Amino acid sequence: MNWEQLLLMRHELQLLAVILIVICAEIYFSGKDKSSIVPLSIALFGMHTLAGWFPMGEGALFGGMYRTHALIHFLKNILDLGVLVVVLQTAGWVKKQLVPENRVSEFYLLLWSSLLGMYYMISSGDVLMLFIGLEMSTLPVAALAAYEVLRMRSAEAGIKMILMAGLASAITLMGISLLYGATGTFSLTVLSQKLTGTGLETLGFIFFFAGVAFKISLVPFHFWAPDVYEGAPTGIAGYLSVVSKGAAVFILMILLLGFAPSLSGIWIGVLYLLAILTMTIGNLFALRQQNLKRFLAYSSVAQAGFILLGFLSAGQDGRASIIYFVLVYIFSNLAAFGVVHSVEAATGKENMDDYEGFYRVNPRLAMVMLLALFSLAGIPPLAGFFGKFFLFMSAAAGGYYVLVLIAVLNTVISLYYYLLIVRAMFLRKSAHPLPVIQNDYWMRASLLICVAGILVLGVSSGVYDYIFGLCVRL
Amino acid sequence: MNILLLLLIIPSLTLAGLLFCKEREQARLVSVVGMGLQFVAAFYLLFAFLQERAAGNTAEMLFTSSYKWYEPLNIRFDLGVDGVSVALIVLTAIVTLAGVFISWRMEDLAKEFFISLIALATGVFGFFVSLDLFTMFLFYELAVIPMYLLIGIWGSGPKEYSAMKLTLMLMGGSAFLLVGLLGLYFNSTGAADGHTFNLMEIAAGGIPVEAQRIFFPLTFVGFGVLGAMFPFHTWSPDGHASAPTAVSMLHAGVLMKLGGYGCYRVAVFLMPQAASEMAWFFILLTGFSVIYGAFGAIRQTDLKYINAYSSVSHCGLVLFAILMLNKTAMNGAILQMISHGLMTALFFALIGMLYERTHTRIVQEMGGLMKVLPFISACYVIAGLASLGLPGLSGFVAEMTIFVGAFEHADTFHRVWTILAVSAIVVTAVYILRVVGTMLMGPVNNPEYAHLPAATWYEKTGALLLILPIAAIGMAPLWLSEMIRFSLEPVIRQLGL
Known part of the structure; x- marks a missing residue:
């Protein structure tokens, strides 16, 4: 085998190098110096994110188990952006909480291993590879959810996540074994040619689908989301709601639209129904939430329902609208999580009532939150409007006009x-408003990135055009 | 540079300038300068338009330009105006400037107030200059959303409730609208390269009748919500009553016109067959709005509620006239939009001034104000007379044209509804004159009123800005009527009349 071919995996290798350097730094720095791991990690990951944008070749490795091309590469870059924002947002928390406990490099190790798992998941040309990627991306997140282990809620979140994820993996594996039994192959390409929609294949497919739906937190596989988001450290909740969900959406897109169009008779009906259920139930539950993290959890369940609309159009526009929406959603949702995180870090408060009169004390943070929420709601001229509009358009x-309605x-x-x-932040006045919140530079940088994304992505059509161009193949 | 683009750039720059303001004085200065420039630009557009027409340019749309936006989906930003949109742009510029003057004394969060107000106006301007369904929809939503903050933060009474109700109902309307627009896009055949959002191209290619039957009601109801069509009008009284003065002015004066304009420009223009088939049903609804609004106004005691219901009635008349689907009535509909925009803005401005002085909006609690507040009271009488359609003021021209047009239909159904709608005008006279009598005439019933401060310069400026065009249109309606009439040709052609 030609060693140069391994460079197709440059993205994964880069991230592996970053992880290894951080582990070495853990050994190298001692005592008080440990806090310098944080800027080092951020710098390394920033470099990794940048380097990801350099052009890369396409092809397959290991007998088709690993494959990559321009679109897959771009999807990984999107995930990188999300993780970069998460890393920036968690920097303050890591310094304050984890450095004294000497648990810094493990945090980054876990976070990035999960990202590595997502890379392999997206790049997989083989069901087994896909499963390994899926597992690798889920298990570390459960550990991360329980990272503030002395806090009961965090520990509870970790346990809930690991139990539910374990069950979901078991179901996925069951689906894989049925598919293998029906077709006799693990390779996605061969599988896609052999699938004809027999009963056994359908059963296997549905089991498999349930596992992925768990990661996207589609109704009725969403019950873990609010509890885990509420208990997990806020940065990790943000990671779960955008990066983890985004990766799962990508893999679902590649599988359904790329490899299983022959089964579309089955999954279009399923997705139609799940889209309605997910949007409606997510929304109805979000209505009554007081805790903002739970609130954002249900809102992100509902958002996942909107994404499903993009799957119903087999053309390039459908795929482009899915990817574009995920990109926009990363910025919008992480901006909201960023504000919740800064308030929580400064005051420990995370209820809606606590935000009363927020604008008068912290106008900038309130504006960021306003933009984030309006973008999530799909108000022009923010990026979220365009994201939703294109999803509706492709449906x-x-x-599917009824579904669009x-x-x-x-x-x-x-x-x-x-x-x-918005009402709490802008309309109400409070006798006990939150104090003025001073964020560190990392958090400010992350919010700035998010706001720039929200403002620019929609109005300038270049990004969408680029994505549309990439979507010729899956 | 394209003059229409300028109409979008000026408010955007004003918004950008406002972001850097710190004091209230700076903020209102920037707003007044920006909206003053916009006012000048709008009149420049009017004269440029009239000159082009006088020079014999008979194109359907003037000053058109097209910018590529989302190319893969064939979404462009197309600009262009005809006589109808020019008239409405000028109306918007007048009302916005008057609104800024009326809000001169804004105390709380003044900068944010002006930002929201001008963002709303930007949406309205963008809507009127767009020739493209996508950008029209974008600007439509852009115009609606600031209302939430404007009513919620600076409003009065049950403001949180009203703000939420208004926003959700209008956004619910835009939900139907969105489906209607997507349906138009995917059924369009006019463009050389696939589907199109461009109005003129869709009209040229035509929409299949089966599709029209599905999407006409969606589109008409979508815009009709904003036009306060019964039974979707309930946001209007609450919203107007809770909104601060300038917002009521802009909302009733301009924003509700988006509904009428959309029904005319999108629903009827693009889907003429369905419009003729289904007009009867919507005539029932809008005719009912006219009567219901008028009787609703009679029962109210709060000045703002009176005006809000009166707006339901008058805006219902706009939609009613559009549905008559003939040239005279549509001409009247556009005139009515402009006339109602000016006079209802004037009403709300005056109510704001009165409330600031007397701290009440209940008609029975006031009396004899003509003696203590002569300027404001005289303006109120003028607005009232315009509203009940006195010849010599704009209301008469508009309503007369509408009813003449409506009477051109000889069948019983149209006749009956026209007569019913005309009778609503009589009711208008009842509630207007009763208010004038109770509130302005008679003895001063509250000794505290003897020392009320007279109107200030900015209040007078705001009021005069609105009264002058009302009188001008009333005295010399012909040029405006001609300008609009010519622009109606394409719609009439589409309808095959």
Whole structure:
């Protein structure tokens, strides 16, 4: 085998190098110096993110188990951006909480291993590889959710996550074994040619789908999300809600639209139904939430329902709208999580009532939150509007006007609860407002990135055009 | 540079300038300068437009330009105006400037207030200059969302409730609208390269009748919500009553016109067959709005509620006239939009001034104000007379044209509804004159009123800005009517009349 071919895996190798350097730094630095691991990690990951944008070749490795091309490469870059924002947002928390406990490098190790798992998951050309990637991306997150182990809620979140994830993996594995039994192959390419939609294949496919749906937290596989988000450290909740979900959406897209179009008779109906359920139930539960992390959890369940609309159009526009929406969603949701995180870090408060009069004390943070919420609700001229519009458009292209109408009415419901936070921040005055919040540079940088994304991504059409161009193949 | 683009750049720059303001004085100065420039630009557009027409340019849309935006989906930003949109742009510029003057004394979070107000106006301007369904929809939503903050933060009474109700109902309307627009896009055949959002191209290619039957009601209801069509009008009284003065002015004066304009420009223009088939049903609804609004206004005691219901009635008349689907009535509809925009803005401005002085909006608690507040009271009488359609003021021209147009239909159904709608005008006279009598005439019933401060310069400026065009249109309606009439040709052609 030609060693140069391994460079196709440059993205993974880079991240592996970053992880190894951070482990070495852990050995190298001692005592008080440990806090310098944080800037080092951020710098290394920033470099990794940048380097990811350099052009890369395409092809397959290891007998088709690993494959890559321009679109896959771009998807990994999107995930990198999300993780970069998460890393920036957690920097303050890591310094304050983890450095004294001497648990810094493990944090980055876990976070990035999970990202590595996602890379392999997206790049997999083989069901087994896919499963390994799926596992690798899920297990570290359970550890991360329980990272503030002395806090009961965090420990509870970790246990919940690991139990649910374990069950989901078992079901996925069951699905894989059924698919293997029906077709006799693990290779996705061969599988896609052999699938004809027999009963056994359908059963296997549905089991497999359930495992992925768990990661996207589609209704009815969403029950873990609010509890885990609420208990996990806020940065990790943000990671779960955008990066982990985004990766799962990507893999679902590659599998359904790329490899299982022959089964579309089955999954289109399933997705149609799940889209309605996910949007509606996510929205209805979000209406009553007081805790902002739970609130964002349900809101992100609902957002996942909107994403499913993009799957109904087989064309390039459908895929492009999915990827574009995930990209926009990363910025919008992480901006909201960033604000919740800074408030929580400064005051420990995370209820909606606590935000009353927020604008008068912290105008900038309130503006960031306003932009984030409006983008999530799909208000022009913010990026979220375009993301949703293109999703609706691709569903309408398939003729699913009724579904589009249900979805748009759901955005009106979602607007209601997003406006509840706006109401607390802008309309209300409080006798005991939150104090003035001073963020560190890392957090400010992350919010700046998010706001820039929210403002620029929609109005300038270049990004969408680029994604659309990449979507010729999956 | 394209003059229409300028109409978007000026408010955007004003918004950018406002971001850097610190004091209230700076903020209102920037707003007044920005909206003053916009006012000048709008009149420049009017004259440029009239000159082009006088020079014999008979293109349907003038000053058109097209910018590529989302190329893979064939989404462009297309600009262009005809007589109808020019008239509405000028109206918007007038009302916005008057609104800024009226808010001169804004105390709390003044900068944020002006930012939201001008963001709203930007949305309205963008809507009127767009020739493209996508950008129209974008600007439509952009115009609606600031209302939440404007009513919620600076409003009065049950402001949180009203703000939420208004926003959700209007956004619910836009949900139907969005589906309608997507349906138009995917059924469009006019463009050389696939589907299109461009209005003129869709109109040229035509929409299949089966699709029209599905998407016409969605689109008409979507815009109709904003036009306060029964039974989707309930946001209007609450919203107007809770909103601060300038916002009521802009909302009733301009924003509700988006509904009428959209029904005319999108629903009827692009889907003429369905419009003729289904007009009867919507005539029932809008005709009912006209009557219901008028009787609703009679029962109210709060000045703002009176005006809000009166707006439901008058805006219902706009939609009613559009649904008559003939040239005269549509001409009247556009005139009515402009006339109602000016006079209802004037009403709300005056109510704001009165409330600031007397701290009440209940008609019965006031009396004899003509003696203590002559300027404001005289303006109120003028607005009232315009509203009940006195010849010589703009309201008469508009309503007369509408009813003449409506009467051109000889069948019983149209006749009956026209007569019912005309009778609403009589009711208008009842509630207007009763208010004038109770509130302005008679003895001063509250000794504290003897020392009320007279209108200030900025209040007078704001009021005069609105009264002058009301009188001008009333005295010399012909040029405006001609300008609009010519622009109606494409719609009439589409309808095959």
